[in-house]
Amino acid sequence: MTAPGTRAEAPDGDTDDLDVEEALALVREGHRENRDDGTDDGAGQLPAPSPQPSGERPAERHRATPWTRAREIAARAARSHGPQSAGGTPAGTRRVPVSVDLADALGLVLAAPLDALTDLPSFDTSAMDGWAVAGPGPWQVRDEGVLAGHAQPEPLTDGEAVRIATGARVPADTTAVLRTEHGRTDAQGRLHTTREMLHGQDIRPRGQECRTGDQLLPVGTLVTPAVLGLAAAAGYDTVTAVPRPRVEVLVLGDELLTTGLPHDGLIRDALGPMLPPWLRALGADVVAVRRLGDDARALRKAVAASQADLIVTTGGTAAGPVDHVHPTLERLGAELLVDGVKVRPGHPMLLARTKDHQHLVGLPGNPLAAVSGLLTLGEPLLRTLAARPAPEPYALPLREAVPGHPYDTRLIPVVLRGDHAVPLHYNGPAMLRGIAAADGLAVVPPGGARQGEEAELLDLPWAAAGIGVCFT
Incomplete structure (x- = not known):
């Protein structure tokens, strides 16, 4: 394992993305600290960096929330306002059943x-195809049979039998049901049993499973x-x-295309197609997906007007010139509950309370970073809103060593092979190739994990329940 405080070798394609995220977080943090001090360098100017005390790492000055703590805050956020249930409604839900x-x-x-x-059953029924018989054999068989779904048949008398189907009502005074394979008829048409038969055999009595x-x-x-x-x-x-939590998705970014190939600096929007079904798999009712571009006014209007239980935004959570999520939340008087998480990818995610009984999860724009944000903040909050039980945590040994971030948790796509988790490549913040093949995400602590070391796993909903179950 890489020792804490030292940078482990990052997989190909990860290093630049990690450094960019760190830089954006530091820019935003420096800007925030300047505002908190009541100073201003002038319109549009970033403050000069504060002197760094000797031996203090920039990452240690972040106010980002540890990953485990962020998930706990998200899970509790839905309970923190409004009346708690006093019986009838599961604890944690505030909406009317x-x-x-x-x-x-x-x-x-x-x-x-x-x-x-x-x-249940609501009347005595036959548990098998065969004959309903009364008294000891041999039995004289009636001409008509008894089928499931028919009215109450005529009672039997001793020495009498009647053909009966599985699930059919048993005639009154029936001693037992003789299975088809356990009976034979003689030349006179009388029914005989080929083995010992017990009283009440193969009869499901009324109320066997439950009573009213x-x-x-x-x-x-x-x-x-x-x-x-x-x-x-x-x-x-x-x-x-x-009820399912109502979720509205706001897709931000002028650079996004909805069709065709990327061109001229424009890229395909991966989150618009990916997030709604993923949210449904987490139990949400996605009521709207809106594409707002990088329009601060449109974002503010959409957040202010939303009646959803949860608003999910994509991109715009850092401190770039068109990152409007933080300014919008500030103008609307929202309460920031989580502002950055010590996790890679996805460091600049956030959670805010926009009004009573409404929250906003701000996801980074990079696709895998957005997945990290959804599972870190969105899943615990939705689970609480839907009153679903928390999954039992579990861990598996890693088939290969996984490099770690020096200070932050890493979430790495893995596939499950026997009793091991196999890390997947293509796990950079902007990549989806790894998560598309994954069964879950391994939670890798700061400093990394050795080969054979156990790592906590986060299941993906379709890997645990099957696509047909979780998306219907």
Whole structure:
């Protein structure tokens, strides 16, 4: 492992990006410290750098938040204003629970217990295809059979049997169900069993799974396909759930193209297509995606007018001439909760409270840096808003050594191979080639990690649940 305080060798393609991010952070920090002192060098002029005390590294003067602490702040931010639930709604959510059709409830969290509306099963049913029999054999078989979904059949008398299908109502006075493979008929048409049969065999009695009023699932349960099936079986058409957090995405940057090849200094917008489905995979309802360019007035108007629970901006979080996010938040009186995080990529991310019950996550413009910001600040906040449980942390040994930043955490795309995590190349802030092939992100501490050393892993939603589950 590289010792803290020394720069490990960065993978090809990373070094320049890391230095640029550090420089932007230092420029912004110097500008902030100057403003805090009440001084001004003149319109449009950056302040002169303050003398640096002997032995003090520039990175040590940052007010950036440690990565773990930033995630904790984001998770708690949604709870810090408004009434807390006093029962019924899961702790952490402030929005009114909603009644949701079963077809639309996948991925939500129950805001009310799922209590049985009926006995399950609601009548005695056959667990197998075969014959319902009464008394000891042999049995005389009725001509008509009993099928699932039909009305109550006529009662049986001793020595009588009737053909029955799985799930069909069992006739009154039935002793047991004889499976098809365990019965035979003789020349007179009488039914015989080929093995010992027990009283009540292969009959599912009424209320075997639950009785009316039994609690099937508690508040806070994540609605999975199996939960939907149980709710339907128990008689529900809708469930009461925590609504999905509403998210509005504001894509910033005059240099972005939505079609065609990059040209003349213009580049394709990767975040516009990537962020909405990723946010949906995290449980959000993406209500709008707006492309604002580098227009400070349009940004201020969009943030002020938004009714979303969370606003996500892309780019504009540093201190460049067209980085308008900080000035906009200041003009709107927003409260900065996280202003820079000690993580690479993605150092200039931010989290702000723009009004009661609304937050803004400012993502860096570089694509992988934006992913880092989304998983650092966006995921914990959305999880709290949606009342989802936090994932259980886990770690795996790294197949290869990973260089570290001297002071900051690094998030590195990895694939899982057996009981190891394999770091992927193409992990610079502007790159997506690594994350596109990844199963998760390894959390690499300052200084790096040795081969075989365990690293905490952040799962990607589609790797954990499958694309068909997390995007529907």
